[in-house]
Amino acid sequence: MTKVSEIEVVDDIDQRLMHQYAQGDHSAFEQLYLKHKGPLYRYFVRQIGDKTLAEDLYQETWGRVIKAATSYQSQAKFTTWLYRIAHNLLVDHVRALKPVDNFSELFTEEQDSDGLLPSDKHSPYADAEEQLKASLLKRCIVLLPQVQKEAFLLNIEMGFTAAVIAEIAGVGLEATKSRIRYANQALRECVSEKWQEQNDER
Structure with missing residues (x-):
């Protein structure tokens, strides 16, 4: 199902x-x-x-x-x-929504494999790395425009389709799909950049 x-x-x-x-x-x-x-x-x-x-x-x-x-x-x-x-x-x-302060790990290995987060599952330090990636993701989500953040969270955490999110937010389906797409793209780039920065500091 x-x-x-x-x-x-x-x-x-x-x-x-x-x-x-x-x-x-x-x-x-x-x-x-x-x-x-x-x-x-x-x-x-x-x-x-x-x-x-x-x-x-x-x-x-x-x-x-x-x-x-x-x-x-x-x-x-x-x-x-x-x-x-x-x-x-x-x-x-809420006129100016504040950043997300609490964000737990939302991603399963299946979602991770879609390329949202860089991954090295064969590393003996995989657990620690996944925790770091989750922390980086939290920081990147804070930077998303509010409409993209809402669409992303409703899609990933709640499992709502773009059509349902469009109805909730009162916007068109294509606009909603764009918000989800741009959010995922921005998060991939942000997490990858911050991940590289962490590696450079090691």
């Missing part, structure tokens, strides 16, 4: 839960909250790097979900709808 189909299955379940909550089933909302609270909170933290503001926006997002429950339409996928609310709150409340 692909990542996209898994998201679609989750959305089918979430849509049912949302309708159940709209009809007064509070346990349905509890299931939705427990399922999405971690990823949603990380979305805010990694966008703005301010945990206090992230907590405020996170709570406000759920508040808006509760208020809009009765008007939720089944044709809207829940995850897209949820992150659209979150995206709008970021736009409304």
